[in-house]
Amino acid sequence: MASSSKRHCDEDSFEMSPEKAKKLFDNGGILIVLNLPVGTVFGIDMKVYQVGDKFLGLKMIPPGLHFIYYSAVSKEGSVAPRTGFFHYFAPQEIMVKKWDSVNEDLNSLAPTGEERQRIRENLQDIDRNLGAYPYQTLKQWNRLTCNISESLMHKLQPACGVVNSVTQLIPLSYPAKESTEPDSTTEKRFQTLEDKYLPEMKKVPGTEIRFTEIPKNKYPEGSSAAQITMYNMDSTYVLEQLLRSYDKEEDIIGELQMAHVCFLISHVYDAFEHWKNLVHVICSVDTGLEKYTDILTTFLTILHYQLKEIPTDFFVDITSDNNFLVSTLQVFFENVKSSSASEKFKNFAEKFRKNLTATFKWDFDGVPDDEQPVIVEF
16 A cells, blocks of 8 residues: 555444445455464454464455564463564455464565465455454554554664564673672672673664654754753754654654554553653644644644553553653643644643543643753753
8 A cells, every 4th residue: 555545543433234344355455374373362453362273364454554463372371572563454465474483473475476366266265264354443543553654664663574572682792701809889799790790782783663763952053051941941943853854744643653552562662762752842842833733733632542542550650650741741731821823722732631631630730840841050
């Protein structure tokens, strides 16, 4: 499917009549998975399965972006870390994967045109072994991914083609020889043990999600002390630097969605950190509020759906630490209130604020002083 294809965040859910089921079967993509061990955890988008002995894959996959993921399960029942990949399915596309028992991974097989045609002609023979795509979750999935274009997916997905929940590491250097110097403090003793026995590690090249780097320079060169203080409170300059990294401005929302999906479904903690950083940049825009109203409106809509998918206790455990979302959004709401943005946008932001307060009981009027933006002093 071309990267310019448009999927709408408010797409209606499907009612599965026999006629619609036949149309989806004829037009949908097919994922055939060979030799997948019984008991393997296997998922697509928002739906997770445990594989039975007759499972051969999925049918009726709607054209567009999907995330396929899996975890091997041992005989004792322990589940391996989650691995997955993004793929834009074209209409009637047939993808074939085969389980590699040595590496506990799925290898791609590339059927020829004749093989694809033969598979399609014999679909009725394996139809009972193909699970239907879970259309009841499609609306939910589209709301979380509607701004991720095919080109952006290829740009951000790891070069190796798969997303791993556990960071892949290799030794960068090995410990030096044991020191003969006496260890004078407890801290030094622990540090010495670490140096002795733990090698310095780095990520395996090509395995990291290629998120856009947040600019480290928050202000233009030659800025005065007063200007530096202003730029540290107003992220408009950083946002504009970020936007120059994309083919189109709305790709920043697509990257926000991809980061969210990668930590929500693929359990990648680095993706959560990147999501937080992007939310902080967008919410800290002040002087650019009027200029970027369209991006900010889309951002609030997407954030609304993202927060609906995260378990409430997640905010208690992680997001509420230092009141990240509360303090960040409080700054945003204050900036909107004092801006020259349209009344339509101000009313939209106020409605969003009230919804958050009602849903999560978050107080945006009483953020402690120590969580206010830091003023740079010289």
